[in-house]
Amino acid sequence: xxxxxxxxxxxxxxxxxxxxxxxxxxxxxxxxxxxxxxxxxxxxxxxxxxxxxxxxxxxxxxxxxxxxxxxxxxxxxxxxxxxxxxxxxxxxxxxxxxxxxxxxxxxxxxxxxxxxxxxxxxxxxxxxxxxxxxxxxxxxxxxxxxxxxxxxxxxxxxxxxxxxxxxxxxxxxxxxxxxxxxxxxxxxxxxxxxxxxxxxxxxxxxxxxxxxxxxxxxxxxxxxxxxxxxxxxxxxxxxxxx
Amino acid sequence: xxxxxxxxxxxxxxxxxxxxxxxxxxxxxxxxxxxxxxxxxxxxxxxxxxxxxxxxxxxxxxxxxxxxxxxxxxxxxxxxxxxxxxxxxxxxxxxxxxxxxxxxxxxxxxxxxxxxxxxxxxxxxxxxxxxxxxxxxxxxxxxxxxxxxxxxxxxxxxxxxxxxxxxxxxxxxxxxxxxxxxxxxxxxxxxxxxxxxxxxxxxxxxxxxxxxxxxxxxxxxxxxxxxxxxxxxxxxxxxxxx
DNA sequence: ACCTGAACACCGTTCAAGT
DNA sequence: ACCTGAACACCGTTCAAGT
Numbered sequence: 001x002x003x004x005x006x007x008x009x010x011x012x013x014x015x016x017x018x019x020x021x022x023x024x025x026x027x028x029x030x031x032x033x034x035x036x037x038x039x040x041x042x043x044x045x046x047x048x049x050x051x052x053x054x055x056x057x058x059x060x061x062x063x064x065x066x067x068x069x070x071x072x073x074x075x076x077x078x079x080x081x082x083x084x085x086x087x088x089x090x091x092x093x094x095x096x097x098x099x100x101x102x103x104x105x106x107x108x109x110x111x112x113x114x115x116x117x118x119x120x121x122x123x124x125x126x127x128x129x130x131x132x133x134x135x136x137x138x139x140x141x142x143x144x145x146x147x148x149x150x151x152x153x154x155x156x157x158x159x160x161x162x163x164x165x166x167x168x169x170x171x172x173x174x175x176x177x178x179x180x181x182x183x184x185x186x187x188x189x190x191x192x193x194x195x196x197x198x199x200x201x202x203x204x205x206x207x208x209x210x211x212x213x214x215x216x217x218x219x220x221x222x223x224x225x226x227x228x229x230x231x232x233x234x235x236x237x238x239x240x241x242x
Numbered sequence: 243x244x245x246x247x248x249x250x251x252x253x254x255x256x257x258x259x260x261x262x263x264x265x266x267x268x269x270x271x272x273x274x275x276x277x278x279x280x281x282x283x284x285x286x287x288x289x290x291x292x293x294x295x296x297x298x299x300x301x302x303x304x305x306x307x308x309x310x311x312x313x314x315x316x317x318x319x320x321x322x323x324x325x326x327x328x329x330x331x332x333x334x335x336x337x338x339x340x341x342x343x344x345x346x347x348x349x350x351x352x353x354x355x356x357x358x359x360x361x362x363x364x365x366x367x368x369x370x371x372x373x374x375x376x377x378x379x380x381x382x383x384x385x386x387x388x389x390x391x392x393x394x395x396x397x398x399x400x401x402x403x404x405x406x407x408x409x410x411x412x413x414x415x416x417x418x419x420x421x422x423x424x425x426x427x428x429x430x431x432x433x434x435x436x437x438x439x440x441x442x443x444x445x446x447x448x449x450x451x452x453x454x455x456x457x458x459x460x461x462x463x464x465x466x467x468x469x470x471x472x473x474x475x476x477x478x479x480x481x482x483x484x
Numbered sequence: 485a486c487c488t489g490a491a492c493a494c495c496g497t498t499c500a501a502g503t
Numbered sequence: 504a505c506c507t508g509a510a511c512a513c514c515g516t517t518c519a520a521g522t
Contacts, residue, residue, distance in 0.1 A: 010419045012430035019437060055496060065507045067498075076496065124369070129419035132434060137443060144445045154449045156464075158456045163413075163465035170412020171405075177252045177371035188254035192374060195261060201379060203386045207396045214400045222398075223405035226472030227465065297515060307488045309517075318515065 009078040010129025032064055034072045038083040042090075042122070045083070049121045080125055085133025087122050091115035092139045101150045102228055109168050109224050116172040123176050126169055139165075151235040160231060167223050175216035186212050251320040252371025274306055276314045280325040284332075284364070287325070291363045322367055327375025329364050333357035334381045343392045344470055351410050351466050358414040365418050368411055381407075393477040402473060409465050417458035428454050 007014045040061050045053050055076060059066045073079045095107045116123050130136050140161060147157035179185070193201075193208035204211065249256045282303050287295050297318060301308040315321045337349045358365050372378050382403055389399035421427070435443075435450035446453065 008419075012420075012427050012434050016430055016434045016437070019434070054494090056494095066496085067507055068505095070497070071506085127366070127419050128416040131416075131420055132431070137438065137446060141443045141446055144449075148445070154445075154452055155456055155460070158453055159460040159464040162416075162456075162458075162461040163409075163468070166412045166416045166461065167405075167409055167465065169416060170408045173415070174370040174373075174404075174408045174411060177250075177369050178254075178373050185254050188258055189374070192254050192258045192261070195258070196379065201383045203390070203396075204379060204383050207386075210396055211400055214397055214404075216404075218397070218401040219404040219408065222401040222472070223409065223469065226405070226468045229475065230464070230468030230471055233471065296513090298513095308515085309488055310486095312516070313487085 006074075009075070009081045010127070010132070012132060014078075014081075015132040032062060032068060032072065034082060035086075037062065037069060037072055037079060038086050041079055041083045042087055045121045045125065046119050047121070050124060081129045082133065084122070084125050084127070085130040085135045087119070088126075088130055088133070088139065089135025091119075092135070092142075101146065102232065104146070105164070105228060105231075106224065109164060113168050113172060113220065116169070120176060123169075123172055126173070147231070150231075152231070156234065160227075164227060167227060168220075171216060171220045171223065175219075179216050248316075251317070251323045252369070252374070254374060256320075256323075257374040274304060274310060274314065276324060277328075279304065279311060279314055279321060280328050283321055283325045284329055287363045287367065288361050289363070292366060323371045324375065326364070326367050326369070327372040327377045329361070330368075330372055330375070330381065331377025333361075334377070334384075343388065344474065346388070347406070347470060347473075348466065351406060355410050355414060355462065358411070362418060365411075365414055368415070389473070392473075394473070398476065402469075406469060409469060410462075413458060413462045413465065417461075421458050 007017060037058060040058055041053060044057060044061065055066045055069055059069055062069075069079075073082075091112050092108075093111055095104045095111070099107060116126075131140075140158075143161035143164070144154070144157045147160050148154060152160060190208050190212035193204045193211055196205050198205045249259060279300065282300055283295060286299060286303065297308045297311055301311060304311075311321075315324075333354050334350075335353055337346045337353070341349060358368075373382075382400075385403035385406070386396070386399045389402050390396060394402060432450050432454035435446045435453055438447050440447040
């Protein structure tokens with residue numbers, strides 16, 4: 001084990017070191033803790049956006065010095081990784097019972113997407129480095145159980161759960177910078193398409209009006225249905241071969 | 243039109259203003275230009291990562307003052323948006339002819355994914371705000387043509403192309419921080435799973451070894467096949483209803 | 485008319501000095 | 504033993520002053 005080079009936040013090595021260290025961490029009776037710092041970071045990020053999340057701001061919010069923060073974290077990056085795992089935990093909710101597997105997965109995908117849309121400040125910080133944190137692993141454990149229960153192998157279940165996570169998060173992230181939150185955006189997008197060079201962009205120019213009306217929702221529903229159909233095809237028993 | 247509030251980089255309004263302004267921009271005979279700055283930014287980002295991309299570094303690289311950069315861009319954010327659209331252009335290649343639609347789309351998805359994996363420094367900066375840039379729209383124009391040609395409506399073609407883009411980019415982004423580039427990562431991930439609380443994470447603990455071996459590639463292939471199957475199902479003519 | 489040195493108002497991080 | 508004021512080495516951005 002090489003302790004000289006610093007371990008990048010979010011890697012397996014890093015999460016491992018954290019869980020192993022947690023046991024012999026001295027009990028502190030002060031209020032300040034990593035969890036408190038992370039939750040404060042989340043609330044600042046959520047309510048005021050990325051620019052507001054500074055060490056100075058956190059220290060002010062927690063009524064301590066900036067230097068004190070570094071007794072619980074080794075860097076801002078590390079704090080973000082921990083905070084995002086907690087955010088994932090906040091976004092995962094138990095689905096209603098008795099829906100059947102397909103509608104259950106559908107519900108979960110929509111539910112998490114709605115959470116992300118409601119907290120745009122967090123979205124840009126989800127980078128996959130929180131995948132191995134306790135809350136994210138909890139979500140994975142749950143998904144694995146679901147997919148194994150309907151007949152997928154462990155390996156298939158993992159790939160499937162990952163693909164869903166990727167698509168739900170990716171869909172929100174990819175549209176965040178650009179989507180129709182601003183009501184003018186649609187009209188302006190139409191003008192943008194209309195004004196393109198018709199030689200180079202014939203389809204975009206010819207269908208400017210219709211294309212400007214397609215939102216990220218439609219893309220999301222298409223991709224989600226595709227993934228669900230793929231699972232359905234896999235668990236449908238095939239007829240015996242020749 | 244409200245000119246007082248600054249337009250956020252990457253929105254339709256912003257791309258529109260850029261194209262409209264381009265015409266009456268004075269011809270300059272100096273070498274410095276937005277394109278040159280953007281390309282320099284890309285090469286710095288690609289070879290040395292996000293931290294190296296500073297205005298000071300760019301100015302040094304281009305042998306000009308920092309202030310000169312601001313004659314061509316209004317902010318670093320804006321520069322990043324333009325640069326990323328150019329990067330997308332570099333990552334898109336014409337597929338070999340005569341593959342049939344499914345293998346063509348498959349080829350494109352793999353090709354773009356390989357590009358991203360080969361240029362990890364760029365990946366974190368793809369945020370969707372480059373969607374409306376000339377290179378990205380060129381990719382969209384091409385994809386629309388493909389999907390319309392096999393029978394999808396304009397609207398379906400757009401949602402489909404977007405879902406592919408989301409999934410390919412999202413899959414790389416979501417695994418970038420964490421994937422098996424480091425050969426130790428797999429072993430450490432296994433140890434991480436093994437050391438979890440078996441009450442809370444029974445499946446992860448029981449399948450630690452197998453799960454640690456599933457990489458992002460498997461997830462990618464699953465999702466890609468699912469999307470392709472979904473297209474296939476849509477273009478297969480249904481029998482007339484009752 | 486064009487360019488830029490030098491400054492401004494910030495960052496994340498560290499550590500000697502306090503209690 | 505614990506905490507922190509003040510500094511350090513950076514940022515992105517601006518503008519008065521140069522040519």
